[in-house]
Amino acid sequence: MNASEIRTLKSWLAGYIAGFAASDEELKRALRLKRVHTARVCITIRRLGKALGLPENDLQLVEAAALLHDIGRFPQFARYGTFRDKDSTDHGRLGLRVINRHGLLSGVTPVERRHLARAVAFHNAARLPRLADTNSLFLLKLLRDADKLDIWRLVIGHHRHRGRMPKVVNQFEYSGNGRCSPEVMSAITSGQVVPIEAVRSVCDATLLYISWVFDLNFAPSFCETLKGGYLERLAATAPPAPEIRCTLQTARDHARRRSAAAKGLAKLSV
Numbered sequence: 239m240n241a242s243e244i245r246t247l248k249s250w251l252a253g254y255i256a257g258f259a260a261s262d263e264e265l266k267r268a269l270r271l272k273r274v275h276t277a278r279v280c281i282t283i284r285r286l287g288k289a290l291g292l293p294e295n296d297l298q299l300v301e302a303a304a305l306l307h308d309i310g311r312f313p314q315f316a317r318y319g320t321f322r323d324k325d326s327t328d329h330g331r332l333g334l335r336v337i338n339r340h341g342l343l344s345g346v347t348p349v350e351r352r353h354l355a356r357a358v359a360f361h362n363a364a365r366l367p368r369l370a371d372t373n374s375l376f377l378l379k380l381l382r383d384a385d386k387l388d389i390w391r392l393v394i395g396h397h398r399h400r401g402r403m404p405k406v407v408n409q410f411e412y413s414g415n416g417r418c419s420p421e422v423m424s425a426i427t428s429g430q431v432v433p434i435e436a437v438r439s440v441c442d443a444t445l446l447y448i449s450w451v452f453d454l455n456f457a458p459s460f461c462e463t464l465k466g467g468y469l470e471r472l473a474a475t476a477p478p479a480p481e482i483r484c485t486l487q488t489a490r491d492h493a494r495r496r497s498a499a500a501k502g503l504a505k506l507s508v
């Protein structure tokens with residue numbers, strides 16, 4: 239993957255997204271949000287990659303993964319009118335179909351193509367899949383970290399500027415009594431990501447976002463989490479609850495421990 243291939247992909251993607259222009263204001267905002275999210279994940283992944291000491295050709299590969307990771311969001315929305323995978327289709331898998339249909343990776347090496355395809359297909363998987371190829375796994379982990387960091391920023395930004403996030407972007411359905419659910423608390427106390435199906439209240443949704451810290455992979459991602467104060471700012475988006483205070487402490491301790499992990503080149507260079 240080189241700089242000119244990235245430029246070609248970027249301009250193709252811009253045209254592709256423009257083809258999904260929505261008539262309704264709310265939908266326009268939803269599509270714009272995904273476009274901006276993609277651009278920000280590109281910046282974030284490069285920053286994380288640099289912190290890990292990746293060489294320039296690897297940085298281009300990780301940027302390509304970020305550029306393509308949510309390509310499935312646009313046809314998903316056009317076809318189903320929602321970003322909820324459970325009510326429509328898995329947008330990671332759909333993204334891979336878009337990539338294949340348009341031959342977007344026909345110019346890259348088979349090895350790069352394999353890494354990118356896996357990264358796009360599994361970036362949104364509830365759990366990290368078992369991949370025997372350590373480089374594919376590395377790229378996937380880095381993409382998942384960059385994606386989460388930017389979604390945190392979006393959630394926090396939405397809370398600070400109420401109403402800026404289009405309603406259609408909300409992934410949750412609230413049916414509970416507004417309190418934190420026991421299932422959510424038990425996932426958190428065992429250091430696991432809260433399953434989306436368990437979310438029944440705003441408190442649960444906040445805890446789900448905070449629990450993503452248990453799914454981050456690299457020291458620079460934990461450093462950004464702490465430096466940006468994301469965990470505290472996420473906690474502040476929900477009404478005060480003892481469960482959130484206690485979770486915040488666990489999550490922060492985890493991030494501190496992992497941010498201090500030895501740095502160094504984890505892998506890649508294809």
Ligand SMILES: [Fe+2]
Nearest residue numbers: 307308361362
């Ligand atoms: Fe996604």
